[in-house]
Amino acid sequence: MNLLKHRRKLSMVLSVGLLALLFIPFQVSREIAAIGPDLAVVASTPEMQAGGVSTESHMTLVFNQALHNEPVLEFLTLEEVNGSRVSVTASVYANVMDIFPITALKSGTSYRLSVAPGSITSLAGETLPHAFGLEFVTEPNHAPMLLHSNPVQDQKNVAPNQTIELVFNQDVVAGGQYANIRLSRDDQSIPYAAHLSGAALYIDPATDLEPSVTYSVYLPPGSVMGVLGSKLEQGTGLTFTVCSCRQKQDKPAKISANTFHNVLLDSDGTLLAWGLNSFGQLGNGTTASSRTPVRVLDSVSHQPLNDISEVGAGYYYSLALKKDGTVWSWGNNDYGQLGDGTKTSRSAPVQVKTGPYSGLSHIVAISAGDYHAVALKSDGTVWAWGYNSQGQLGVGTTEDEYYAVQVHGPGNTGGLGQIAAVAAGAYHTAALKSDGTVWTWGYNEVGSLGNGTTENQASPVQVVGADGQGGLGGIAAISAGYHTVALSGDGTVWSWGYNKDGQLGDGTSRNQATPVRVRSETGSGELGDIAIISAGAFHTTVQKNDGTLWNWGSNQYGQLGDGTASNRNLPAQVTGIGAAEGGSEVVAFASGGYHTIGLVSGGRVQALGNNSYGQWGDGSLWD
The missing domain is CATH 2.60.40.1220 (Immunoglobulin-like)
Structure with a gap:
């Protein structure tokens, strides 16, 4: 504000007679309070001309006066120097403004943040008299690895x-x-x-x-x-x-099952879901359960959610990974498992975030646990959110997280890195490193972490080798329920953790705190020639290189597909999905809480086990 203008207005007010002055004290004090330095930026993060700024950073501007309103975004710009404009959002608290890029910044790039004059107003009525500019350079681009x-x-x-x-x-x-x-x-x-x-x-x-x-x-x-x-x-x-096999080995990312519902990735990149929908976990904008598949809908356009590359079904909630590296969630949110910063359940997809104004990005894989979720970034780091009572988020605490947070490294130091795959169990999490070792954290009272103890861990520990010696290595894939399963590069399978129903497949029903080999169907020798693994809550399903499915563990509802309702602690071939049902090839499958589901060639879905909420997807309600 022009100081000369202030003085002129003030002199006019003070020239009024004493009697008049008695009736306008508030006007005088207001005018006097307005006299002072112009509204200005007094500090910033990053600082002017700073280098090596993280590509995940946001900008903070500190003013010399408390601010009155949110900035007008059309007058607040972030752009590459000699490049394109970056979309931002902003928030104000007291005299501090935070500016958040909607997408991560490019590495090794010069940026300019510009604030137009008049676009910011203080509580005292001052407006920013001059344009403000901040230039900085992001951290250099590192060589591909x-x-x-x-x-x-x-x-x-x-x-x-x-x-x-x-x-x-x-x-x-x-x-x-x-x-x-x-x-x-x-x-x-x-x-x-x-x-x-x-x-x-x-x-x-x-x-x-x-x-x-x-x-x-x-x-x-x-x-x-x-x-x-x-x-x-x-x-x-x-x-x-x-190997001497015929089948192409693709991981079963096209279908995911939990206890009461399923989510299927269709060939056009959209999603189908069916089963219980009490919290909106089917994602179609309602809470009406469905015995047949319904489309998951975008919350804004109400058109089918599309461009999906991977899916995950949690306990009353669902996850989807888009091809652009963002993650979307819907359903129950009592523990923050949707990762949107709230505890509000949603019947249509919302984006998982790392903060109020920043979406989780650059994700290449996701996994849904019962009440928590994990995601793998393209840089090999792991991010988690949701329920954390057992330390399953891996951040050194047992407090729930409503936004995605980075998993810490072993000993609760640094960040866990060089990860190739992730698996969220019921109350624990597993990660496969690029060197073939396995790391786990969370609930461990039944040995789910495989580190030779039964103590919970709030940060990653390494899974030990057989008989507790060294570290388990040479692993190609992992999966988790209340137990953990690992596929070795030689086609054999390791398992550890909860085993009351025989889900470890070692011929016993004893919990195991260290990895044991899954035995063959006769109990003599090891199960081999395995291509894909899937751990349900209490049973395990694998696919051999010849395309056949094999199951073991809980069979209360006939989910093993062996024609009985008896639990099995050794593998048995599935007879209700795939080749035994008309010669169809199983192209994807998943183990749920009490059912097994498969997608077979021709696009048909076949299921075994519990169907009390329409989990089979065929319109029926019988097991």
């Missing part, structure tokens, strides 16, 4: 027609040496086709690979580079051995 692969290093049970996937710590594009990527056996090059998508490189052999032969993939330096030009600095790759 191989984060994990499928198959994993030295895996022994790779299908002849499997696509090879290599995932980096950032989005990558073809570099100058891209054409020199090599797939080989015995130093003989094998023809292939390759393509890049986001942070992943996919290699498809031109023909099926030969059984019992070891192959190598090699990426020379400079073969890929980050989107801002930083090249792969060191050659990298992996070796693997092909």
